[in-house]
Amino acid sequence: MTLADEIQRRLAVLAPEQLELIDDSALHAGHAGARAGGKHFRLTIVAAAFAGKNTVARHRMIYDALGELMHRDIHALAIQARSPEEL
Amino acid sequence: MDVQKIIHEQVTSNPVVLYMKGTPQMPRCGFSSTAVQILQACGAREVLAVDVLADENIRQGIKQYANWPTIPQLYIKGEFIGGSDIMREMYESGELRQMLAEMA
Numbered sequence: 001m002t003l004a005d006e007i008q009r010r011l012a013v014l015a016p017e018q019l020e021l022i023d024d025s026a027l028h029a030g031h032a033g034a035r036a037g038g039k040h041f042r043l044t045i046v047a048a049a050f051a052g053k054n055t056v057a058r059h060r061m062i063y064d065a066l067g068e069l070m071h072r073d074i075h076a077l078a079i080q081a082r083s084p085e086e087l
Numbered sequence: 088m089d090v091q092k093i094i095h096e097q098v099t100s101n102p103v104v105l106y107m108k109g110t111p112q113m114p115r116c117g118f119s120s121t122a123v124q125i126l127q128a129c130g131a132r133e134v135l136a137v138d139v140l141a142d143e144n145i146r147q148g149i150k151q152y153a154n155w156p157t158i159p160q161l162y163i164k165g166e167f168i169g170g171s172d173i174m175r176e177m178y179e180s181g182e183l184r185q186m187l188a189e190m191a
Binding site: 055056059060063070071076077078079080 | 150168171173
């Protein structure tokens with residue numbers, strides 16, 4: 001299972017209606033974090049669970065779902081989190 | 088001194104604190120660079136920029152302080168505001184400029 005697959009699998013707890021995960025690592029080749037093996041991703045996620053929550057709370061929900069991946073395998077994760085009503 | 092106490096002291100005794108990789112003059116990460124540019128675009132003055140690459144204790148400690156796993160991190164009046172994505176959203180909505188203007 002690739003890291004991207006694992007990220008998507010863990011985010012399933014948020015019951016996303018839409019989820020797009022783009023691996024940006026190539027854009028950061030040569031950067032110190034990239035050399036250490038960490039990956040860069042861009043995540044767009046739509047879930048009803050985000051309704052009524054501010055952006056900090058939404059990002060925390062995502063970080064919680066990803067657990068230790070965030071500290072170990074993922075060097076950077078750009079997040080756009082929306083509830084279905086905001087589309 | 089405990090690193091959590093040092094961080095607490097930094098964010099409460101300075102109006103605006105940005106924890107970043109590198110310095111505002113020479114950011115060493117694209118996300119930190121974005122954060123600096125946003126603060127500059129908002130006309131923020133008196134920003135304390137802390138280079139986490141210069142201090143491994145701060146680099147690890149700041150992730151625990153706000154229970155936030157990534158850098159950069161912005162604090163205003165001691166309150167954790169967010170990372171670069173949140174800064175960008177708040178900049179685009181005008182909210183960040185307003186928060187910073189209210190402090191002047």
